[in-house]
Each structure stands twice: as C-alpha cells, then as structure tokens.
Amino acid sequence: MxxxxxxxxxxxxxxxxxxxxxxxxxxxxxxxxxxxxxxxxxxxxxxxxxxxxxxxxxxxxNESPGEYITRKKLERAAIRLVYANASVTTLAEDYGYSTVAAFSKAFNHWFGCRPTELKALGEGPGADNGKLQSRHGKTLRAEELFVPVAVPEDAQRRAEIGSRVTIRQVDGFELCYLTSSGGYEPDSVWETWRALRGHVGEMADLDACAWFAISHDHPGLTPAAQCRYDACVALPAGVEAPLPKVGVPGGFFAIYPVEGPEASLLGQYLELYTLWMPQSGYEPADFPVLERYLPDSRPGYLYAELWAKVHPLRFF
Structure with a gap:
C-alpha cells in the first residue's frame, strides 16, 4: 500500500x-x-x-472560537473536579469566572448538572439536558468517567497501580505530528499513523524515533465529533521534517505503563485518574495526556505508557 x-x-x-x-x-x-x-x-x-x-x-x-474556549475551560475544570478534588472556588478563580455562582451557572448550562453533583454521578440517573446533550446528543455516564470503587479489591488495585506509576521530571521537547481527520475513530487513527510513518521513513530510521500520541479530549466529557487526536514523533537529533510541530512543556509527568486491546485503554486511563490521582499528592496539569507507544504495538493491541503532566497538589 x-x-x-x-x-x-x-x-x-x-x-x-x-x-x-x-x-x-x-x-x-x-x-x-x-x-x-x-x-x-x-x-x-x-x-x-x-x-x-x-x-x-x-x-x-464546527463551533465558534468563543464556544470552544468556554467548552475547554469547563472540560478542564471537570477533570480537576473529578480526579483531583479541586474546590469549586479554586476552579472558578483558575478559569476566569468572577464568582462561584457564575462558574456554576456556566458548568450547569453545558453539562446539565452543577459541579457539586458531578462526582455523585455514579449514584444517580445522570445529567439533565444541558448543551452537551441537546447540541451533541451526549450524556454524562458514570462508566465513562469513573472506575467503580466500592469493590473489595479496590485498595489492592490502588496499591498495584501506585507501584507501577513513576514520577519523572522531563525537560521540554518537540514533536512533529499529523492530526487524525476522524478524531478517535480507529480507522482514521491508524491511517494517520501510516501517513506519519511514511513521511518520517523518508528521512530517518523509524526505530530511532520515539512515537507519541496526544489525545486532546476526555471521551467521557467531550462529544465524539470534537475529540482530537495527534499522531506524533520525536525525531533523532539533527533530523528535520516538513511537518507541523508542537512543544511539550517540561515538568513532572506521572508515567503509567499500559497494554491491551485499544478498547481497554479508556479503562486504564480511568484507573490512573480515579484510583491513583486523588491519593497521589499530585493533580493533573492543564495539558493533555501523552501516549508513548512502545515496540510491538499494532492495530488492535497496544503496548504504551501514559504520560500525565502533573504538579504537586495545592491546598487552599
């Protein structure tokens, strides 16, 4: 081909x-x-x-720039609310809302529930009809946001995950990338990878490259049509490619090895964020998770590391 x-x-x-x-x-x-x-x-x-x-x-x-900015602020706030126990007051201040009431109103308008109700989603029927549902037909679902925690093996699983997570301080680096035209849709993702490897193979040894993906959106919070996925490569020193580039900021990353069928990756993401993050002493930074693909990954089955940018948990 x-x-x-x-x-x-x-x-x-x-x-x-x-x-x-x-x-x-x-x-x-x-x-x-x-x-x-x-x-x-x-x-x-x-x-x-x-x-x-x-x-x-x-x-x-397919949305206005103002709507996009608002949506991304609210999605980032929801991630910190659910996975880092961030307070509503802190989130309102961090994302530029003049009052807690203004933040809560915007949150409810988009997600169909108040911020304080989101973490209890697993205990109730789900969100009401916010813009997320009325505009995109997407409902917040507990199984897309949380790993069940009321199970006897929970403490053991937390300890197992904690033993596999490594906190590493990483210098900033640059990635070349191509964006999947179909978001997270598997055929589009792998077609994007084939195109990227075809470009890179003309100028570098593929085995000397490091391969990453940037999954910009949480599929439990973001409509499928708005999810964005970049296939990325860190080229060997001295090699240049006529491809768009993105900088990865330096800082602390929580690195978690995962493997399994592509469909299992979301569950492993949720384990990291639901079971490990709240008790780790860290909180997620405002940067999307990187997936570093390891040798032997193939369509249908992945060997990877999740690189979640974090910083020490702030107390207010």
Missing amino acids: NDRPPATTPQRASLHEYRRRIDRAVRHIASNIDRPLTVDEAAEAACFSKYHFHRLFMAVM
Missing part, C-alpha cells in the same frame, strides 16, 4: 494552510487555558484578521 498522501493541488494546499493556522489557534488556547483568553488573541495566534477568524474557525472546528 502506498502510504504517501496524494499530490497537493492549490485548493488542497489552501485548505491545509487554513487548518494549520486554525490548529495554531487551538494550541495557543490549550497552552493558555488557565488564564483569561480573548478571541482576538486566538485570531492573532492564527495570523488571521479577527473579522475573518470567526467564520474560518467555525468552518474547521
């Missing part, structure tokens, strides 16, 4: 450039989600006029 992309036409080149520049805005938003952000600032990051940016962002992302 020929893994090379088809020849580039002027129309396709223009579309690629638009997507590349909108991606710059998206990554700028992700890197600055913990401070006040304006749409004008995102437009500047994409090198688009603010008068055209809104329309172009909508065309590529």
Whole structure:
C-alpha cells in the first residue's frame, strides 16, 4: 500500500494552510487555558484578521472560537473536579469566572448538572439536558468517567497501580505530528499513523524515533465529533521534517505503563485518574495526556505508557 498522501493541488494546499493556522489557534488556547483568553488573541495566534477568524474557525472546528474556549475551560475544570478534588472556588478563580455562582451557572448550562453533583454521578440517573446533550446528543455516564470503587479489591488495585506509576521530571521537547481527520475513530487513527510513518521513513530510521500520541479530549466529557487526536514523533537529533510541530512543556509527568486491546485503554486511563490521582499528592496539569507507544504495538493491541503532566497538589 502506498502510504504517501496524494499530490497537493492549490485548493488542497489552501485548505491545509487554513487548518494549520486554525490548529495554531487551538494550541495557543490549550497552552493558555488557565488564564483569561480573548478571541482576538486566538485570531492573532492564527495570523488571521479577527473579522475573518470567526467564520474560518467555525468552518474547521464546527463551533465558534468563543464556544470552544468556554467548552475547554469547563472540560478542564471537570477533570480537576473529578480526579483531583479541586474546590469549586479554586476552579472558578483558575478559569476566569468572577464568582462561584457564575462558574456554576456556566458548568450547569453545558453539562446539565452543577459541579457539586458531578462526582455523585455514579449514584444517580445522570445529567439533565444541558448543551452537551441537546447540541451533541451526549450524556454524562458514570462508566465513562469513573472506575467503580466500592469493590473489595479496590485498595489492592490502588496499591498495584501506585507501584507501577513513576514520577519523572522531563525537560521540554518537540514533536512533529499529523492530526487524525476522524478524531478517535480507529480507522482514521491508524491511517494517520501510516501517513506519519511514511513521511518520517523518508528521512530517518523509524526505530530511532520515539512515537507519541496526544489525545486532546476526555471521551467521557467531550462529544465524539470534537475529540482530537495527534499522531506524533520525536525525531533523532539533527533530523528535520516538513511537518507541523508542537512543544511539550517540561515538568513532572506521572508515567503509567499500559497494554491491551485499544478498547481497554479508556479503562486504564480511568484507573490512573480515579484510583491513583486523588491519593497521589499530585493533580493533573492543564495539558493533555501523552501516549508513548512502545515496540510491538499494532492495530488492535497496544503496548504504551501514559504520560500525565502533573504538579504537586495545592491546598487552599
């Protein structure tokens, strides 16, 4: 099979450039989600006029830039609320809301439940009809957010996971990437990997590269159509590739080895976040989890490490 992309036409080149520049805005938003952000600032990051940016962002992302910023702030807040026991007051301050009431109203408007109700989701019927459900048809489900904890083996499983997690301080590094056009859909993911390996194989020894993925969104919180997945490579020193690049910030990472069928990966994510994170003394940072793929990974079965960026738990 020929893994090379088809020849580039002027129309396709223009579309690629638009997507590349909108991606710059998206990554700028992700890197600055913990401070006040304006749409004008995102437009500047994409090198688009603010008068055209809104329309172009909508065309590529299927939501307005303002809606995207709000959604990502609320999703990050939900992750910290569920997995790090962050207080509602802290989250309101960290994500730029003037009051706890304003944050709770925005949270309820999107998810269909108040922040204080989210952690009790497993005990009740589920969220009411917020924008997440009315717009995208997605309901918050306990099995997509939590590992069941009321089981006799829970303490033993926590200890086992804790013995496998390594906290490592990592210097910042750069990844080249291609984005899956179909998000987390398996066929799209593996097609993206074939294209990336085809590009890299022309300029570097594949075995000398380190292979990562960035899963930008929690599938329990984010509609499937908005989930974004990047296939990434860390190239050997001295090798350059004509591919978009993203920087991974330095800091502490919780590294957790996993393996199994692709469908089992979410459950192993949830074990790390539900069973290990709340008692670890750390909380998740505002950076998506990296998956480092190890040798012998193949379509259908993965050997990997989850790299979750963390920082010491703050007490207020």
